[in-house]
Amino acid sequence: MIFSLTCASLTRMARVFVYGTLKKGQPNHSFMTTRTNGRAEFQGRGRTADLYPLVIGSKHNIPYLLNVPGKGHHVTGEIYSVDDQMLQFLDEFEGCPDTYQRTPVRIEILEWEGKSSAPEERPAVNSIMECFVYSTTTYPPEWINLPYYDNYDSLGKHGLRYNPRENR
Template sequence: MARVFVYGTLKKGQPNYQHMINGTHGRARFQGRGHTMEKYPLVIAGKYNIPFLLNISGTGHHVTGEIYSVDDQMLQFLDEFEGCPDMYQRTPVRIVVVEWKGKSSAPEERPAVNSIMECFVYSTTTYQPEWINLPYYDNYDSLGNHGLHYVLRESRD
């Protein structure tokens, strides 16, 4: 099982969350919540208002999200879903654990609050240069007060 940190439309309550719980794509088990140890710019960009984590460590905010354990089948699905490696790249990032819900048979396997773990994150180095000038967010919500509502793939022209 691999650990994946999701910060955008794949989080609970967001437009693509159903992919995380769809067993036909593989297994994804919610483990907890956290935020990036380093700061990153999280922007909403493009005509479909897609959240992008720009792979520029040290700029932006500590981005919040959810930690999942996923099997190889789900990881492969997520790579395809995220357009990896062209649109997004899957890279290891240090995540600070804020809350841990994951079940474990051994208490020592449960990470402590404020401990740091490495998770895969879909971020991008292949962004438009002007995206650097967009507002940076620390937490993505498709219905947030930014007014930039995410456009589902099936609704795109």
């Protein structure tokens, strides 16, 4: 029993920033909490340190973070620590590398709830950390002219309600 606890504690965790349908209260958040997909622990809220265009595209009204740094807004979202199993699930869920590409992006901490054994391991509010983000460089050229958002909500006043996969 002690051996399995030691092995579990050695599992490598990656930080992932989610800005769309995987956030709390959004249509796909349950995938982040389904243990068969792996482990995802909410750490806090943040926003991209650099500007990015967040658009709602396709006939299914999917949020896309276009990998065009310097254009758009500081996009807000949530930071999770995920294990390798969840990271692999997210890669498949996001169609990586064809639809989205998983890239490291600088994220500014807005609030931190993550548990840490040592206070010095807690990142300070307004500090910057690197997280994986699913963004895309493969999109129709006209998407760069769509409205940009700084925060995604599937029921937002944009009126572009997300169409879940099971309805397509």
